[in-house]
Amino acid sequence: MASTEQTKxxxxxxxxxxxxxxxxLSAQGILIFFLIGMFVFSFFSEQFLSQSNIMTVVRQASxxxxxxxxxxxxxxxxxxxxxxxxxxxxxxxxxxxxxxxxGPTNAILLMFALTLMIGAVNGFLIGFLRLNSLIVxxxxxxxxxxxxxxYSGGQNVDIANQENTWFAFFGRGFVGGxxxxxxxxxxxxxxxxxxxxYTGYGRRIFAVGGNPMxxxxxxxxxxxxxxxxxxxxxxxxxxxxxxLGSRVMGSQNNVGQGYELLVLAGIIxxxxxxxxxxxxxxxxxxxxxxxxxxxxxxxxxGYPYYIQWIVTWVIIILAVWLDLANKRKxxxxxxx
Amino acid sequence: MTSIKGxxxxxxxxxxxxxxxxxxxxxxxxxxxxxxxxxNISNILVQTSTIGLIALGMTFVMINGNIDLxxxxxxxxxxxxxxxxxEISMTLAIIAALVSGILLGALNGFVVWKTGVNAFIVxxxxxLGVRGxxxxxxxxxxxxxxxxxxxDFGTSTIGPVPVLAIIFLICALIMHLVLxxxSHGRNTFAVGGNPExxxxxxxxxxxxxxxxxxxxGFFAALAGxxxxxxxxxxxxxxxxxxxxxVITAVVLGGTKLTGGYGSIxxxxxxxxxxxxxxxxxxxxxxxxxxxxxxxxxxxxxVLIIDKKLNAPSAKEVRI
Numbered sequence: 001m002a003s004t005e006q007t008k009x010x011x012x013x014x015x016x017x018x019x020x021x022x023x024x025l026s027a028q029g030i031l032i033f034f035l036i037g038m039f040v041f042s043f044f045s046e047q048f049l050s051q052s053n054i055m056t057v058v059r060q061a062s063x064x065x066x067x068x069x070x071x072x073x074x075x076x077x078x079x080x081x082x083x084x085x086x087x088x089x090x091x092x093x094x095x096x097x098x099x100x101x102x103g104p105t106n107a108i109l110l111m112f113a114l115t116l117m118i119g120a121v122n123g124f125l126i127g128f129l130r131l132n133s134l135i136v137x138x139x140x141x142x143x144x145x146x147x148x149x150x151y152s153g154g155q156n157v158d159i160a161n162q163e164n165t166w167f168a169f170f171g172r173g174f175v176g177g178x179x180x181x182x183x184x185x186x187x188x189x190x191x192x193x194x195x196x197x198y199t200g201y202g203r204r205i206f207a208v209g210g211n212p213m214x215x216x217x218x219x220x221x222x223x224x225x226x227x228x229x230x231x232x233x234x235x236x237x238x239x240x241x242x243x244l245g246s247r248v249m250g251s252q253n254n255v256g257q258g259y260e261l262l263v264l265a266g267i268i269x270x271x272x273x274x275x276x277x278x279x280x281x282x283x284x285x286x287x288x289x290x291x292x293x294x295x296x297x298x299x300x301x302g303y304p305y306y307i308q309w310i311v312t313w314v315i316i317i318l319a320v321w322l323d324l325a326n327k328r329k330x331x332x333x334x335x336x
Numbered sequence: 337m338t339s340i341k342g343x344x345x346x347x348x349x350x351x352x353x354x355x356x357x358x359x360x361x362x363x364x365x366x367x368x369x370x371x372x373x374x375x376n377i378s379n380i381l382v383q384t385s386t387i388g389l390i391a392l393g394m395t396f397v398m399i400n401g402n403i404d405l406x407x408x409x410x411x412x413x414x415x416x417x418x419x420x421x422x423e424i425s426m427t428l429a430i431i432a433a434l435v436s437g438i439l440l441g442a443l444n445g446f447v448v449w450k451t452g453v454n455a456f457i458v459x460x461x462x463x464l465g466v467r468g469x470x471x472x473x474x475x476x477x478x479x480x481x482x483x484x485x486x487x488d489f490g491t492s493t494i495g496p497v498p499v500l501a502i503i504f505l506i507c508a509l510i511m512h513l514v515l516x517x518x519s520h521g522r523n524t525f526a527v528g529g530n531p532e533x534x535x536x537x538x539x540x541x542x543x544x545x546x547x548x549x550x551x552x553g554f555f556a557a558l559a560g561x562x563x564x565x566x567x568x569x570x571x572x573x574x575x576x577x578x579x580x581x582v583i584t585a586v587v588l589g590g591t592k593l594t595g596g597y598g599s600i601x602x603x604x605x606x607x608x609x610x611x612x613x614x615x616x617x618x619x620x621x622x623x624x625x626x627x628x629x630x631x632x633x634x635x636x637x638v639l640i641i642d643k644k645l646n647a648p649s650a651k652e653v654r655i
Contacts (some may be wrong), residue, residue: 017611029531131639134403138580139639143632149625261464268457275454306471313465321451333452335541 011124031283033319034290041297042154055179061292063240065285067262069189070236072284073196075267077229078276079126080134083118084237084263086144088256091115091241096251097157104167112238118144119234120227127226141260148253158250171247181243185285188236193281205229210277227322265312266291269319286291290315351590352641353605364616371619374496381501382566384611386411388504389559390586392511393552395572395603398586399515400548401528401595402455406444407556409466411575414560416470418478418486419570425565426483434557440466441553463579470572478571481564488568490635500562507555512600524548528595534572539548553610584635585610590642 042049067084074081091111098107122140126133139299158163173180196202207215208225216222245251270287272279294315325331365372397404414433421429440462447458481487492499515521523544526534535541564570583635589606591598610631617627 026392124635125640129640129643131636131643134589134593135583135639136636138583139635141632141633142580142635144586144628146628146630146632148627149628150623154625261460263459265464268460274456304471306468309464310470310472313461313468316461317447317451317453320453320457321447324452328452331543332450335449335535336541 002119024094024128031286032172034286034293037290037297038293041293041300045297045300053296053300055182056295057292058185058289059179060296062179062181063244063290064259064262064266065185065288066181066188066236066240066243067233067259068266068284068288069185069192069281070233071263072267072270072272073192073205073232074229075272075274076196076209076276077205077281078212079226079229080274081122081135081230081233082134082260083135083140083144084233084266085256085259086141086148087115087118087234087237088241088244089148089205089251089254090118090144090256091149091238092245092255093152093157093253095241096245096249097152098243099159099165099167100161101259104165108242111241112227112235115234115238115241116231119230119232119237120259122234123225123227123230126230127223130223131329141230145254152253154253156250158251158254162249167246168249169246170242171244171249172260181247184239184243188239189281189285192232196281201228206277208276262291265316268316271319271323351599351605352450352600352645353589353602353609353638356638357605357609357612360612360616364612364619368616368619371616375477376615376619378496378498378501380611381504382498382607382616383615384607385500385504386559386563386566387581387585387610388607389507389555389562390552390578390582391589391603391607392600393548393555394582394586394593395589395600396511396515396524396548397455397552398591398593399524399528399584399595399598400545401460401531402448403583403593404441404444404547404549404552405456405579406440406462406466407461407552408575408578409470410440410462410553410556411560411563412570412572413437413440413466413470413473413576414557415564415570415574416479416572417472418564419481420438420474422481422483422486424485432559433487433561434554437553437555437557437560438550439553441550441556442546444553445549449546464624465573474570478569481568486551486565487568489541489566490562490564500566503562507558508600508604515600520544520547525596528592528597530596580635581610584631588635588638 017145038049047053054152067088071081071084089115094114095107095111101107102110115142118140122137125131126137159167162168169185170180175183196205203227204215204220207220208222208315212222215225244255248255264287267279267284269290270273270279270283270285272287292310294311295305298308298311299305349652370376390411394404394407414437417436418429418433421432444455444459444462447453448455451458470646490500494502515524523539526537527539527541527544531541560570560575585606586598587593587604587606588609589602589604590600591602610643613634614627617630622630
């Protein structure tokens, strides 16, 4: 909020000049960082680069990844969504609880409808009433958590008959050897990346996030754009809830607690600026995978799981710092 | 003559939050026979002192246009240190706890200053990382205070007034005077209102922001020590979600997220509003689940009302 640095998006030039290669390298810095990290970890643990381990990590990261894809769109639009963790609790508890009561199909449909409604509330408050997104989604975080507890009566929910339900497909199924969560993550990421890069809608979101005033003057309906980003975010949360509920076949009422931070950490690692107007789904995918591999690599090396938080702390700040330093062509700020 | 008006200088109008506090006060006095007693009022002050102390520092940081999400984690670490190091020496434990808050605040501020990375990102990272440090230090164990002097301090009173309430109110008064009467306070508004102009005016922006991060770190640590003394114990998860409550209190008190506007008097009102709401609804036996929903709804309503009331003032020149 204090930083006033201009963010410039590196435009790759057509020719393969030295400057072009350099700008490509700096634009893909996080990917290089990722590859080096993988290389280092593979020295410390033999299982790390095995196919089964990589598949496991990607599968575990896919829930956070699915949510992060949606939140990236919100952030590109110049806002924040801190309510996704509570929303994940809400949607998971809802779909698992309704599964036994009204059947899987109806449960899924109702869950999507209600989650999108919460997204619409967020979008209305932030898009149309123009309230500050940080505070609104913070308030929603607490309110939705309250709703979850009221709905569940503070109890955890379970699916009674876990053997004979096709609901298991979303969390445990495989299509062509690829786990369904990974497939959903990949599909959502590709579809939304294409929408953001190649459609007028995507360009409008970038415009609204980059310079809201200019966007409004050029005839973009900013309110609707912001509103729609929260619907996308809610849709992604609903997909994640489907995966989570189906994998666990039950849900604690605080299952999503803290997810918003991991999601944000993944997005920030990917290099999306919180100021809005820049970023890419592709980099968010890389960022989320980095988080997953850090966690996995440290566990394989025998460290307790909370060490990953400390490592994440350092890496987040380093990644954002180097990105900023690259843009302003100097390592430290000039003011005293 | 101007003494009372001058005391609230700069922010002379009565903040809407105090109207809300008074309304809540009257509402709960009517609804619950237990609410309006000296014991309960001092109870509210003790319950709010933890969030209130952090909110004092957070007000400074938010007027600066920054935010600190790591306060809950700093509180947890200092509480664990204050209880965990008591085997060696109680004085050392308390000093170490307070110094940990100051150091982590300084680290946050230094990183924001030198790297220019957004405070939201820096403190978000710190929120995860410091929580990791807590687990590293405690080994996922809870600590219990064996030193009775420490455990008694949190529940002690001077006359009829609880010590924690006194500490909170004195700190609030000091921070109010710092914000309204000192050059540091003036610079805080200037930096939040217009960073470029304040650099041109000779304010050392980086150092200035770092000092405010140190202030909020110190208050978070102090709150941690007092909370640990109140409970006679510290758990690794202590202080989780506190940043949400603190930011809620400060925003309810009218401090602008974009910086340049806010007051300790407003923050005090915001903290009291949350405290009275929680206490009053408890007395009315509203389930805790509903309290979360009601607080969320109130926060959003306050934002909407604030937007409607203050829409023209956004165009005015600030300070």
